[in-house]
Amino acid sequence: MPPALVVLTLALLLGIQPVTTDLYLPALPALTTGFGAPVAHAQLTLTALLLAFGLSQLVLGPLSDRFGRRPVLLWGLAAYVLAAVGAASAPSMTLLIVWRTLQGAAMGAAVMAARAIVRDLYQPAEGARVMSRALTGLGVIACLCAPIGGFVSDLAGWRFAMLVPALFGAAALALIASRFDESLAQRNTNALQIDTLLRTWTTVLRHPTFLAFCALTTASYALLFTFLAASSFVFIQVLGLTKTQYGLVMLWSSLAYIAGTFVCRHWLARHGVRGSVARGAVLTLAGGAAMAGLAMAGIHSTLAIVGPLTLIMLGHGVHQPCGQSGAVGPFPQAAGAASALNGFVMMLAAFGVGGWLGTQLDGSVLPLAYGMGFWSFCVALVAWTLVQKHG
Incomplete structure (x- = not known):
């Protein structure tokens, strides 16, 4: 496949995650009110989706190692489209949560396969650069999600x-069906045997490089998810922004993330993966400390959150490309399984964050600010210790 087609394919497959999680955020308060449901139930439409997303990858990863990336993608994307239609027509909050859970499980096929495809086609160092380009595309998609979600929600509900x-899922499915060539050179016929699967998972989980980069991506995503899960309530209900204004905040954060992916490619050429991750952590910690410090000082405003958020998203644009490619780098024959384990741990952390926020959101900015401050510290700690030693 031409390199441009590979990057486009990866961008669409990875971009399905912000499309699924970000696009409906401006409508989340209205959705909650419409069903007469508590905030904790609304959080489940996101956290249950992400838990299913993480769990499904544990099955889909070995399946893709056994049968190839293409069949898993075709079936997964078809199921995703069906679940998305079901969620849009759900008559109750309970059924909405069920459809969103199925949507998350199907979404696992796209994101897991994208990470595995990078390892199928590239060595780790080049893979980080290709992943950075693909995540730039993801950033562009994420830029459009919240504004489109706010506009469509205001216009049509x-x-x-x-x-x-x-x-979006139908468009990705059409591209895979018409243009994607199988990237897995040699299928692992033993990938689904229980003893082989347990041995593979044990090997992956014991590898210090995987543990270092998995810890980085997990802390980085927990940081991002803290913002995603709490931001619509904080900006719309606490700070009084309209859905359109909230969409612009999300647009700005996505632009900062895109800028971070460009910084990542520049730093990779000069400083390598370890140096890039270490420098990105400076941005992350500065942003998280500033946000928590301003909230602690009683400065509760949109600017007091968005300013530090800009630094955090710049750092996120460095850590995710390096972390996702680094986690699967040591496992060319088990990239699907390694990608699945990395994704599962990330989503398990997100589920925990969502559960915590569901009980802590109290009509102030403090849970958001303190949560992001905590995870920023975790990102920096991992980046400056584990990644430098084992990356």
């Missing part, structure tokens, strides 16, 4: 906003 992911 939250159900239509939740229908947009079905259209």
